[in-house]
Amino acid sequence: MHKPLTALLLAGLILAGCGWRDSHLNPGNWFGKSHTERVEMTNPEPTNPLVPKKTKKSIFAKPSAADLSLPIxxxxxxxxxxxxxxxxxxxxxxxxxxxxxxxxxRDISTPEEKADGVLSLSFRVTYPNASTPQGSDFSRTVRAAKTLSKGKLAPIRTIRVVGETNVQVIRRR
Structure with missing residues (x-):
């Protein structure tokens, strides 16, 4: 096993070291030389490679789900x-x-409200399809949070959160 492998390696080294620089027998020429081509790249629309492209929906695709959420x-x-x-x-x-x-x-601000520095949010929840008991206030209490960056927060002077029966408002000092 060692003798045929050694003989093959020696033959390859001898052949590579030969003066047949342009010969097809030289392993250095088997893949050819690299070269640079100048190709014009055109990208008609800016794309983000991390966002998948939108494809046409199939006739077998499920329709998008209806919004079943309600104001709290x-x-x-x-x-x-x-x-x-x-x-x-x-x-x-x-x-x-x-x-x-x-x-x-959910942001429900109108352009007029945004121009006045008001951010309106709707506090929405989804209920189960099966009927559930009303229960105590403690058992029905839910919490939500939303983050705002400094850039989005800068023009805002008033934040309104809208429910089904009331509205909570907080203003910047």
Whole structure:
């Protein structure tokens, strides 16, 4: 086993060291020389390689799910805590019945409100399909938070959180 391998390596070294510089028998010429080509790159639209391209939907694709969320029954608490990068908005509310999930603060600001420095958020929850008991206020209390960067927070003077029956407002001093 060692003799054929040694003989093959020696033959390769001898052949590579031969004066057959341009010969196809020389292993250095097997892949050819590298060269540079000048090619014009055109990119008609800016793209982000990390975001997948939108494709046409198939006739077998599922339709997008309907929004089943509802405004929370009552907003009970609104606090803003400053951070190094902006602020965190903490909101607490009481749902109409037990079992809410998919809690979110959704931006519902109109362009006129944004121009006046008002950020309006809707406190929304999704309830289970099956009926659930109403229960105590403690068992129906849910919390949500939203972060704002310094850039988004700069023009805002008032933050409103809208529920089904009330609105909590906090203003910058």
């Amino acid at each position: 029954a009552q907003v009970t608490k609104l606090e803003i805590e400053p951070t190094n990068t902006g602020a965190i908005i903490y909101v607490e509310g009481v749902a109409a019945r037990q079992g809410p999930y998919a809690v979110e603060l």
